[in-house]
Amino acid sequence: MALLDVRGVSVRFGGLQALRDVSFHVNAGxxxxxxxxxxxxxxxxxxxxxxxxxxxxxxxxxxxxxISGLAPEERSLLGIGRTFxxxxxxxxxxxxENVSVAREVRxxxxxxxxxxxxxxxxxxxxxxxxxxxAVLHFLGLEPYRKxxxxxxxxxxxxxxxxxxxxxxxxxLLLLDExxxxxxxxxxxxxxxxxxxxxxVLGVTILLVEHDMRLVMEVSDYIYVLDxxxxxxxxxxxxxxxxxxxxEAYLGGEGGEKVGAxxx
Amino acid sequence: xxxxxxxxxxxxxxxxxxxxxxxxxxxxxxxxxxxSFLAAQTLAYAIALTGLMIVVGLxxxxxxxxxxxxxxxxxxxxxxVEVKGWNFWVAGAVAVAVAFVTGVVVGLPALRIRGLALAxxxxxxxxLFDQLVLPSQLxxxxxxxxxxxxxxxxxxxxxxxxxxxxxxxxxxxxxxxxAVSIRRGKLGRIFRAIKGSERGAAASGVSLTRYKLLGxxxxxxxxxxxxxxxxxxxxxFTPAPYDWVHSITFxxxxxxxxxxxxxxAVLASVVMIDMVxxxxxxxxxxxxxxxxxxxxxxxxxxxxxxxxxxxxxxxxVPGAASFLRRRLVLATPxxxxxxxxxxxxxPVGVGRK
Numbered sequence: 001m002a003l004l005d006v007r008g009v010s011v012r013f014g015g016l017q018a019l020r021d022v023s024f025h026v027n028a029g030x031x032x033x034x035x036x037x038x039x040x041x042x043x044x045x046x047x048x049x050x051x052x053x054x055x056x057x058x059x060x061x062x063x064x065x066x067i068s069g070l071a072p073e074e075r076s077l078l079g080i081g082r083t084f085x086x087x088x089x090x091x092x093x094x095x096x097e098n099v100s101v102a103r104e105v106r107x108x109x110x111x112x113x114x115x116x117x118x119x120x121x122x123x124x125x126x127x128x129x130x131x132x133x134a135v136l137h138f139l140g141l142e143p144y145r146k147x148x149x150x151x152x153x154x155x156x157x158x159x160x161x162x163x164x165x166x167x168x169x170x171x172l173l174l175l176d177e178x179x180x181x182x183x184x185x186x187x188x189x190x191x192x193x194x195x196x197x198x199x200v201l202g203v204t205i206l207l208v209e210h211d212m213r214l215v216m217e218v219s220d221y222i223y224v225l226d227x228x229x230x231x232x233x234x235x236x237x238x239x240x241x242x243x244x245x246x247e248a249y250l251g252g253e254g255g256e257k258v259g260a261x262x263x
Numbered sequence: 264x265x266x267x268x269x270x271x272x273x274x275x276x277x278x279x280x281x282x283x284x285x286x287x288x289x290x291x292x293x294x295x296x297x298x299s300f301l302a303a304q305t306l307a308y309a310i311a312l313t314g315l316m317i318v319v320g321l322x323x324x325x326x327x328x329x330x331x332x333x334x335x336x337x338x339x340x341x342x343x344v345e346v347k348g349w350n351f352w353v354a355g356a357v358a359v360a361v362a363f364v365t366g367v368v369v370g371l372p373a374l375r376i377r378g379l380a381l382a383x384x385x386x387x388x389x390x391l392f393d394q395l396v397l398p399s400q401l402x403x404x405x406x407x408x409x410x411x412x413x414x415x416x417x418x419x420x421x422x423x424x425x426x427x428x429x430x431x432x433x434x435x436x437x438x439x440x441x442a443v444s445i446r447r448g449k450l451g452r453i454f455r456a457i458k459g460s461e462r463g464a465a466a467s468g469v470s471l472t473r474y475k476l477l478g479x480x481x482x483x484x485x486x487x488x489x490x491x492x493x494x495x496x497x498x499x500f501t502p503a504p505y506d507w508v509h510s511i512t513f514x515x516x517x518x519x520x521x522x523x524x525x526x527x528a529v530l531a532s533v534v535m536i537d538m539v540x541x542x543x544x545x546x547x548x549x550x551x552x553x554x555x556x557x558x559x560x561x562x563x564x565x566x567x568x569x570x571x572x573x574x575x576x577x578x579x580v581p582g583a584a585s586f587l588r589r590r591l592v593l594a595t596p597x598x599x600x601x602x603x604x605x606x607x608x609x610p611v612g613v614g615r616k
Contacts, residue, residue, distance in 0.1 A: 050466055051465075052462060052465065052466070071465070071470070071472075072462075072465035072466055073465050073466075073467075073468050073469055073470045073471070076465070076466055076467060076468035077468045081466075082466050084462065084463065084466075088459075088460035088462050088463030088466070089459065089460065089463065090455060090456040090458075090459030090460060090463065090464070091459045091460075092455050092458065092459055093452060093455055093456060093459060097452050097455075098456075100449075100452060101452050101453055101456045101464070101467060101469065102467035102468060104449045104452065104453070105453065105467065105468040105469050105470075106468060107449075109449075114448055114449045114450060125449075149459075150459075161463070164463075164467055165466075165467070168467065168468055
């Protein structure tokens with residue numbers, strides 16, 4: 001059974017058909033890439049999976065459960081974590097607090113008990129602290145623990161978002177262009193991080209990314225989206241040489257990137 | 264002793280707070296009946312503005328209905344006492360509880376809309392209160408409003424303004440503890456997360472519905488508690504001091520002083536309640552000033568607001584605090600560590616290939 005199963009999803013924004021009858025699935029343990037030119041509907045598809053965008057038609061199944069009607073936070077609690085292309089850190093909170101929030105909403109403590117600091121609330125608070133510390137360590141964010149997230153460089157903010165998603169122990173992680181704005185060294189570091197996440201944490205990853213080299217390197221399987229439709233899928237080597245993919249990319253601005261990845 | 268040590272370890276702020284509290288406790292000894300009365304009123308407003316701070320400063324949502332909600336607390340209390348003959352404190356507790364539930368309802372629009380649109384909707388809800396709810400026969404009992412006698416605390420009469428002030432102070436201190444524990448705790452982090460990014464918060468597992476409504480409920484309950492303390496001091500309720508103009512002044516003053524600053528909430532109340540009497544008391548040229556101030560607090564706060572937003576966007580109190588910190592070079596941990604840290608932070612990956 002697929003971990004994530006998306007069936008026949010369509011989304012329309014006014015006159016624009018953002019997604020047309022898109023079906024795909026992600027198996028547990030895989031890294032799956034989702035590529036396509038700008039405006040192909042990749043982020044919309046992410047929003048449908050994470051619950052921020054309701055689909056006009058189609059259903060989304062997670063671990064066999066139909067989650068189509070669930071709110072974003074309910075999907076998050078079920079084990080779908082995500083990051084954003086336009087970074088959505090909590091600017092007024094420190095790095096540590098950013099991550100704490102995502103952990104604390106998973107505590108089985110009511111808000112009143114938290115304010116009153118009941119013994120059980122304290123036990124949970126200590127567990128959360130340990131978990132948060134472990135994730136910050138895992139992503140090398142310790143030096144920034146007490147820094148306000150809004151004051152940090154973009155690359156670090158992306159890692160804060162990643163930490164925030166990981167602390168919820170997601171089964172599925174949706175990464176929306178995690179390498180955008182990163183230099184080559186940082187991107188290589190990211191590839192390493194993704195591999196560690198899969199190996200050490202057993203996270204399944206669905207990745208939207210413009211950096212073709214990164215996608216080709218880390219993905220087990222790739223789906224190609226163009227004008228809201230899936231036009232191709234397959235192993236990285238197959239997708240790379242697929243004429244429809246080359247066509248789509250040569251038409252768009254991503255053309256030279258595919259070329260670069262091939263060369 | 265242990266508490267004292269912990270306070271000292273906590274730095275300057277707790278010491279200042281403790282000193283301020285002791286001075287506040289002794290205030291009635293230094294000033295007379297009249298100023299004790301005004302001080303109690305000031306605390307009532309400080310409680311209400313602390314409620315406003317939760318919604319505006321922590322949750323990041325605008326609200327232009329808090330004066331009316333404060334009036335709602337006062338009206339419900341006065342009605343239960345005068346008409347039903349309830350004990351003042353029981354009536355006050357019921358008023359706060361009713362306001363908590365009301366907060367959930369008036370918070371509903373915040374689930375759908377944000378920013379300017381939400382500000383307008385809260386203004387409209389406020390108007391609903393100051394046009395229909397507060398002046399209603401049920402709550403106002405006619406044109407004259409309601410009057411209640413000063414409550415007593417068990418056998419202790421609080422008829423003396425100095426004594427009532429101490430009760431108001433106790434309520435305020437309780438509110439401060441509540442506000443601080445919300446702000447420093449899990450709830451405050453969740454509120455600020457929502458303020459920072461609603462999408463990010465939702466995707467992290469935060470229920471926007473639950474926590475926005477909870478924020479509005481706490482906020483409205485505190486506004487009503489301010490009304491309860493205020494009506495106990497003044498002994499009368501009329502809708503006039505709780506109209507939409509006052510709500511705008513509430514928000515403007517809070518933003519001027521610092522939208523997420525407790526000290527700001529107190530100072531805003533001092534400006535609103537005590538400025539005019541202070542000037543009047545000083546006499547002479549100040550007498551003239553007080554007239555001007557009384558008639559044009561809106562103009563005054565408008566001009567001040569512009570100045571503050573330009574010079575200290577976070578408000579006067581946070582602005583002054585960071586200025587002092589820079590000046591006195593009190594331990595200010597630099598917010599972003601040196602770039603060197605980035606190297607250490609990224610042990611993997613760089614060496615690959």
